[in-house]
Amino acid sequence: MKKSTLRARQVFTALLHLYPAGFRRDYAGELTLLFVDMYRAASAQGMRALVSLWLAVLPDLLSSALRERIRTMFNVKWSSVPIQKWGGLASFLVGVAFIVAPLIYLLGNLRDAMGAFAYSVADLLYGPVWAASLVTMVFTLRERIGDRAPRRMSLALLAAVLAAATMVLVACIRSANRNYHIIHPELHLENNQAILIVWTTLVAGVSAAGWHFLGWCLVLIGSAGWTSRLLPRVLSVLYLLAGITSMFVYLLPANEGLVGMLGVVISIWQGILLLKAGAGETQMPEKIASQPY
């Protein structure tokens, strides 16, 4: 092999490290052979053809490596046990957040010695913890149901991400508001009606948007679970019921409590199922299809 071909092959082989390890293991040898064939053909045509070859190969490698990495990231097989255990744990955390945070908001008192701390815990639970747990739970479910209902589960994941982002935003607004009140007691902001209206409207409005996205997420999971038969029928119905209720919290704010209660039941039930599956007690269905082209 010519020195220039050898050098080009070394560069190409190094670039293959952009791909995920599994893809490299399966195809690196063939890709290198293919590249050497292309390189030999181009070098026979002169420098211009070689430059064209590199200009074509580099963007192709970068884009396809990125594609493979994304596929690997979002295409963990259902048989992968750890992700189900994480999904189960996340599901329980969603349930805990649904119970503890509203209790603190309802019963807490900012003037207590531990009042501000308790509210911070509630914001942490109903914000980042709830958000991360929800996304993890839906991601895990997507692995379970995604083969049979790929579009619905991808949309459910998207809705979960939107709901999660919105709830983190709500937690940030609540926290910022509370801290500003505490830092500047001399402003007596709690007595300022305009500020109170703006803050409460803002928090209620943004959290209603979060409930709405959560509603879409739950409806999509319920529908996918029902048609794929990979979730118990009753659980699918609960998902649908909670989803529809959650979608319209912005119109009927009193339903927030009902969604919370249904959320507790669903997340605990789902957590048990995922942990059982993670422990190998549930037979996983054969993968019958991947995502359509």
Next chain:
Amino acid sequence: MKQSRRDPQSFLPLTPAFFNILLALADGEKHGYAIMQEVIAHTSGKLRIGPGTLYGAIKRLLEDNLIEEIVERPDPAHDDERRRYYALTEFGQRVAAAEAARLNDLVQLARDRRLLPDKFPMRGTE
């Protein structure tokens, strides 16, 4: 041969890269470089599939049982043994045929809308 339970229609429309790879394999098994050359030849150089895209597509076509790797090499004496050969599966043929029929319907529609003459010159006749 592994049978797929999926409906060929659920794979449509195929991307140009996927369809052209299936077309390249329609007349017999080939290795990666031969597939690439065949695609360039039958598209008159209009479609050039890069190596990364080609093997990404091959991976997915294998996963979906549209193509399969063949164990017996066509010419083991005169070929690099590291090369892998791929062939269309029966299901892959059905998917490719469904895509061809879909494209044919589109061409027919284009004719009906007078975007194409009734007798469009065949490739290579002019």
